[in-house]
Amino acid sequence: MNTLHEAQFSHTDTVDLVLRTAREQFLVDPQEETRLWIKNSDGSFEHLHNTHDTVLDICLRPRQVVIMETRDKDGTWPSEKLHCMRSILEDDEDFEGQPGVCGLTNLGNTCFMNSALQCLSNVPQLTEYFLNNHYLEELNFCNPLGMKGEIAQAYADLVKQAWSGHHRSIVPRIFKSKVGHFASQFLGYQQHDLQEFLSFLLDGLHEDLNRVKKKEYVELCDASGRSDQEVAQEAWQNHKRWNDSVIVDTFHGLFKSTLVCPDCGNVSVTFDPFCYLSVPLPVSHDRILEVFFVSMDPKLRPEQHQLAVPKKGKIFDLCVALSEHIGVSPGRMMVANVFRHRFYKIYQVDESLSGILDRDDIFIYEVSDRPGKSEGTEEDIVLPVYLRERTPAQDYDDSYHGLMLFGHPLLVSVPRDQLTWDSLYHILLHRLSRYVTRPNSDDEDSGDEKDTEEKDNIYKAGKTAGDSPQDPDLEHTRARSRVWGGSQAPSGSSLGPSRPPRKLLFTLQTVNSNGTSDCSAISEDAPPYIAIDWEPEMKKRYYDEVEAEDFVKHDCIGYVLKKSPVRLQECIELFTTVETLEEENLWYCPTCKQHQLATKKLDLWMLPETLIIHLKRFSYTMFSCEKLETLVEFPIRDLDFSEFVIKPQSESDPVLYKYDLIAVSNHYGGLRDGHYTTFARNKDSGQWHYFDDSSVSPAAESQMKSKAAYVLFYQRQDTAQCFLSPPGSPGPKASPPQGFLSCSESVDVD
Incomplete structure (x- = not known):
């Protein structure tokens, strides 16, 4: 900073001339x-990005100081060291390693960014482009779609540091801040999808390096019966008139898209550029649901099952699947979602299975096979039954309070001609007999007063607020009429109760679906919910909690849908399969003059030098989302696309369609959390390495294939031969900048 040189410039001279003069x-x-x-x-200091600006454009004043900075041998700029973590940089001053084998520090949930950067950094022709400073000649500062060249320059700085061979790892803080400045969704430190970030970065680099400074108007022409070759060539030329950069040269290919109207048969053919292939994974149409079957036989414990059911199936399909395991007719089953000791939902057989989540506790109850009247028989009514315990040591004015739900609820079939409270008591006592002990003769009470008192308790549900004491039989008649929605007892049945046992273990109460005693919410057209209320001492003495919670596992437990590995070629075949457009994405047919559910087919016409394949592991529907853990088998070398590319090739102009793998981005975890890492092959040594943020280690080819593989980078063999060498042999290496100045110099502009 102590050496000054003066030079004179005209207002019309460019910054490039100032720079050349300083050099x-x-x-x-x-x-x-x-x-x-x-x-x-x-x-303060202002960086002169655009070397095409004039002295007048940048408002240079007479005698103003301009500083020239030279990049250090480790790929960093001296000015950056003033703002970065100097200790980290100083630790690497004497380090000499393999260029490109350099980690990236995780700044806080930035593994998605690090993985994408490591993949791109190991694309040979793109890295050579930056190492050899070709980008300096093509920076586009005036592109309104670009980022003033700042993303390209920030990426170049990262590449030069990573490939200097002087860093074990680097801190991409400046690059991260540039990304957040131009893409607010990446501000902060939330987790993001790598594919989303990669798409942004490739587009940003393309616009910053777009050689087209003035985009001319391009008229899109219909195929009009012309040959595919002619239409495709025209589409590519039109694309290049607006988009011409190293990103286009390296990553862009061409689709053929064919739309067919289902009504008039009109065929529309277009050719569209692409930057990567997002290929679907074969998705199983079945899912595994775990359920508990509750038999009507009180001696049998609930049985746990794992059932394979259609993802788009109905509740009835779930019953059919269970029926195949246990031999009970689907018509004798009711399905319920149990949550916190109550029925969260009782399903109808025609409801969709998509409403059931994997974490739900699903109980399937066996009920009576008499859903309707038959000759001489009344239909059965299915009653939802809750278990409640009165909380001790509480003096409540309102008897509806102080009760807590416990255990698993029940769905119990009760014949309509047995809908008396004492009959219901005996039916429920029978259903609970596996884990509820009946009192023996020594436990029975002998006093008539006690007998009368407990008899009154069992009818408590029938009493209405403000009623005066009535005869129990009359009270029961009123209660029954109100509880069952005004239904009348069948002819010949007795409205009066049978004499209950002397020792009542519990009392019965009508409640609403939440298990409280607010009966106002009960529909007159549906049977009520019944609560079995226990006194703490009675529950402790006669109720076996361990046995009540016990269950058995069916032989099917442990069965999981076998997900056999799929080949990458199968995914590409799915990508090129004819599909029908969805309702929200209709196609406007120019012949019919209306939107249609057209069929669409995508074909590969022209492939790029570096092909990015995105495996669509994240599946989203209206009701659910999931990550597909399917193992995709992809070749490390000799991936042949000749069967998928439909562009005709003449013998005099052969085109290679064989590709070799150069990088894999992995995603571990689920939908809401996870971690990204990278496998990449070094362009100089040909060796594979595993990049896990700042950690880098050697890797073997056998490690590449896993259920975590998310984005694959393939290099066309005719291009790869220029960069990749067999392991162990010396390969071509980029020449990093030679020589450096120990300090920044300045130019005094007159």
Whole structure:
């Protein structure tokens, strides 16, 4: 900073001329990379990005100081060290390692960014493009769709540091801040999808490096019966008139899209560019649901089952699947979702299975096979039954309070001609007999007063607020009429109760679906919910909680749908399969003059030098989302696309369609959390490495294939031969900038 040189410039001279003059004055080696800064009067500095600007454009004043900075041998700029973690950089000053084998520090949930950067960094022709400074000539500062060249420059800085061979790991803080500045969704430190970030980065680099400075109007022409070759060539030329960059050269290919109207048969053919292939994974049409079957036989414990059911099936399909295991007719089953000792939902047989989540506790109850009247028989009514315990040591004015739900609820079939409270008591006592002990003769009470008192308790549900004491039989008649929605007792049945046992273990109460005693919510057209209320001492003495919660596992437990590995070629075949458009994505047919559910087919016409294949592991529907853990078998080398590319090739102009793998981005975890890592092959050594944020380790080809593979990078063999060498043999290496200045210099502009 102590050496000053003066030079004179016209207002129309460019920043590039100022830079070349400074390089001449300070005898800078041609291989060294330099950049300019303006020193403002307030002591701040402004980077001169656009070397095509004039002295007048950047408002240089007479005698203003311009500083020229040279890049250090480790790929960093001296000015960056003032703002970065100096200790980390100093630790690497004497380090010499394999160029490109460099980790990236996780700044806080930025593994998605690190993985994407490591994949791109190991694309040979893209990295050579930046290492050899070709990007400096193609920075587009005036593109309204770009980011003023800042993303490309920030990415170039990362590449130069990673491939200098002087860092074990680097901190991508400046790059992260640039990304957040131009894409607010990546501000902060939330987790993001790698594919989403990769799409943004490729588009940003493309626009920052777009060689097209002035985009001319391009008229899109219909195929009009012309040959595919002619239409495809026209589409590609039109694409290049607007988009011409190293990203297009490296990653862009061409689709053929065919739409067919189902009514008039009109065929529309277009050719569209693509930057990556998002291929679907074969999705199983079945899912595994875990359920508990509760038999009507009180001696049998609930039985746990795992059932394979159609993802788009109905509740009836679930009953059919269970029926095949246990031999009970689907018509004798009711399905319920149990949550916190109550029925969260009781399903109808025609409801969709998509409403059931994997974490739900699903109980399937066996009920009576008499859903309707038959000759001489009344239909059965299915009653939802809850278990409640009165909380001790509480003096409640309202007897509806102080009760707590426990255990598993029941669905109990009761014949309509037995709908008396004492009959219901005996039916429920029978259903609970596996884990409820009946009192023996020594436990029975002998006093008539006690007998009368407990008899009154069992009828408590029938009493209405404000009623005066009535005869129990009359009270029961009123209660029954109200509880069952005004239904009348069948002819010949007795409205009066049978004499209950002397020792009542519990009392019965009508409740609402939440298990409280607010009966106002009960529909007159549906049977009520019944609560079995226990006194703490009675429950402790006669109710076996361990046995009540016990269950058995069916032989099917442990069975999981066998997900055999799928080949990558199968995924590509699915990508090119004819599909019908969805309702929300209709196609407007120019012949019919209306939107249609057209069929669509995508074909590969032209493939790029580097092919990015995104495996669509995340599946989203209206009711659910899931990550597909399918193992995809993809070749490390010799991936042949000749069967998928439909572009005709002449013998005189052969095109290679064989690709070799160069990088894999992995995702571990689920939908809401996870971690990204990278396998990548070094362009110089040909060796594979595993990148896990700042950690880098050697890797074997056998490690590549796993259920975590998410995005694959393939290099076309004719292109790869220029960069990749067999392991163990020396390969072509990029020449990093040679020589550096130990300090920044300045130019005094007159």
